Each structure stands twice: as structure tokens, then as C-alpha cells.
Amino acid sequence: MRLIQISDTHVSASHQFFRSNLAATATWLRSQEATLFVHTGDLGMDSAGQEVDLYASRDWLAGLGAPFHCVPGNHDVGDRIEINPRQPVTGARLQRWRDAIGPDRWLIDQQGWRLIGLNAMLLGTDQAEEQAQYSWFDKALETDLPVAVFLHKPLFIDAPDEPPRGYWSVAPQPRQRVMASMRRARVKMVASGHLHLHRQQVVDGISYVWCPASSFVCGESQEELGGERRLGAVVHQFGVDAVESQFLRPEGLDDLKIEPVQQILYPR
Numbered sequence: 423m424r425l426i427q428i429s430d431t432h433v434s435a436s437h438q439f440f441r442s443n444l445a446a447t448a449t450w451l452r453s454q455e456a457t458l459f460v461h462t463g464d465l466g467m468d469s470a471g472q473e474v475d476l477y478a479s480r481d482w483l484a485g486l487g488a489p490f491h492c493v494p495g496n497h498d499v500g501d502r503i504e505i506n507p508r509q510p511v512t513g514a515r516l517q518r519w520r521d522a523i524g525p526d527r528w529l530i531d532q533q534g535w536r537l538i539g540l541n542a543m544l545l546g547t548d549q550a551e552e553q554a555q556y557s558w559f560d561k562a563l564e565t566d567l568p569v570a571v572f573l574h575k576p577l578f579i580d581a582p583d584e585p586p587r588g589y590w591s592v593a594p595q596p597r598q599r600v601m602a603s604m605r606r607a608r609v610k611m612v613a614s615g616h617l618h619l620h621r622q623q624v625v626d627g628i629s630y631v632w633c634p635a636s637s638f639v640c641g642e643s644q645e646e647l648g649g650e651r652r653l654g655a656v657v658h659q660f661g662v663d664a665v666e667s668q669f670l671r672p673e674g675l676d677d678l679k680i681e682p683v684q685q686i687l688y689p690r
């Protein structure tokens with residue numbers, strides 16, 4: 423089974439700064455044969471703030487000619503209130519996502535694997551939806567199949583027991599909750615987006631893959647987190663009981679930085 427993962431397209435209805443990268447990604451995707459396509463969030467530039475970006479993202483995806491399984495990012499449905507007080511995750515934002523894109527968590531059994539999409543933006547919100555997702559996740563992990571999990575924010579940057587990493591990863595408490603559940607199943611991979619960096623590392627037998635962005639990279643506004651600061655995609659090849667992940671670079675990408683236009687796109 424060949425699965426293509428892309429992330430962080432940041433499609434905008436009104437700004438065109440990264441349109442050449444989106445066009446190059448779309449051209450490349452249309453040439454690819456894959457069993458499944460996954461998008462790990464931040465589909466839109468500011469869908470949490472303006473609905474038009476959500477619909478622009480949906481239209482961009484529809485033009486790819488292949489069905490995508492998507493999990494939401496902070497710019498799609500908002501973030502924890504302490505991270506982004508102006509755009510918290512709300513029932514209205516979640517409903518908008520579900521109406522336009524589809525479920526924010528999902529489970530697919532395919533060719534001897536269980537693939538799970540998790541809504542990382544609920545983690546640490548203390549909302550009823552967060553609890554509902556934990557119950558759903560525990561049930562989804564009741565399987566003998568090997569499992570791969572997809573979510574927007576990485577569970578951690580360097581190590582599962584590290585202190586809070588603020589904006590960049592899932593907070594320690596929900597991280598421990600998710601990882602305790604994962605220990606009850608044969609989880610082989612956790613693949614995320616959000617950082618606009620590529621890295622792969624194996625921790626306790628699980629492959630943690632950071633899928634790079636398709637739109638822009640971060641420069642000096644991003645602290646040093648490790649990983650490669652390049653645009654691209656990841657191809658996951660699923661075997662009998664193991665998955666191999668490979669960075670791929672669609673032709674025509676330009677590693678444009680966010681900083682020159684950051685104040686226009688994300689004014690403080």
C-alpha cells in the first residue's frame with residue numbers, strides 16, 4: 423500500500439503569495455498513483471478566522487482528482503485558548519470543518535493496516551469533544567492490526583517526557599493520555615504536520631514522521647526544533663508489519679519563507 427501525505431497547504435481565498443508552490447504540488451499529485459492520500463492539516467491560510475479560506479481549501483482539494491482524508495490544523499479549526507485566545511476551537515468551527523471537508527477524526531482499515539486520523543486541535547481543550555475523541559480513540563485501538571496515526575501537531579518535539587513546547591506540539595497531559603492509549607495497540611507510526619519541517623525518528627519502536635509543508639517554510643520566527651526546513655511531501659510504503667517513509671520533493675517547489683508576508687497573513 424502506497425500512501426501519500428501532504429500537509430500545511432495554507433490555501434488562501436485572497437492572498438496568492440505561495441500559489442506557485444500549490445500549483446507545483448497539485449501537478450505532482452495528479453501524476454501520482456497511490457492507494458490513499460492524507461492531508462495533515464492547515465489546509466487553509468486562516469479558515470479559523472474567515473470561512474472563505476475553508477471553501478478555497480475545499481476547492482483546491484477537489485481539483486486534485488483524488489479523494490483526500492484530512493485532519494484539521496490550528497488554522498482550520500482554531501487552537502487551545504491559551505495558545506490562541508482569539509481563535510479557540512469551538513463547536514461552530516468544528517461544524518464548519520465537518521460540513522465543508524468531512525469528519526475531523528476517522529478510521530480506515532486497508533490492506534492489513536488500521537489508519538487513524540485524530541483531531542489534534544481538541545487535545546488539551548478540556549471540551550466534551552476532547553473526551554469523546556479519547557473514548558473513540560481507545561475503541562479504534564482495539565485491533566490486532568498494525569496501526570498508523572495521523573494528526574496535525576506532533577505529540578512531542580524531541581522526547582515523550584519533555585516539558586510543554588507551547589505552540590509547536592501537543593501539551594504534556596493530553597500527550598501522555600494519547601500515548602498511554604497507543605501502548606495498548608501495535609502502533610507503528612505517528613505522522614504529523616504543523617512544523618513546516620521534515621524529520622523522521624524512531625522512539626520506543628514507533629516511527630515519528632514530520633511531513634513538510636507544501637506552501638512556505640518558517641525562518642527566524644521559528645525556534646530551532648531540528649528537522650529539515652524544506653517543502654515537500656512524504657510517501658509511506660506499508661508492508662506486512664512495517665512502514666517505510668520517504669521524503670519526496672515535487673518539481674518546481676521554492677522554499678519561500680513566511681516572514682516577509684507574516685504581518686499581512688497573520689497580523690498580531
Ligand SMILES: [Fe+2]
Binds near residue numbers: 464616
Ligand atoms: Fe501550518
Ligand SMILES: [Fe+2]
Binds near residue numbers: 463464497615616617
Ligand atoms: Fe499548524
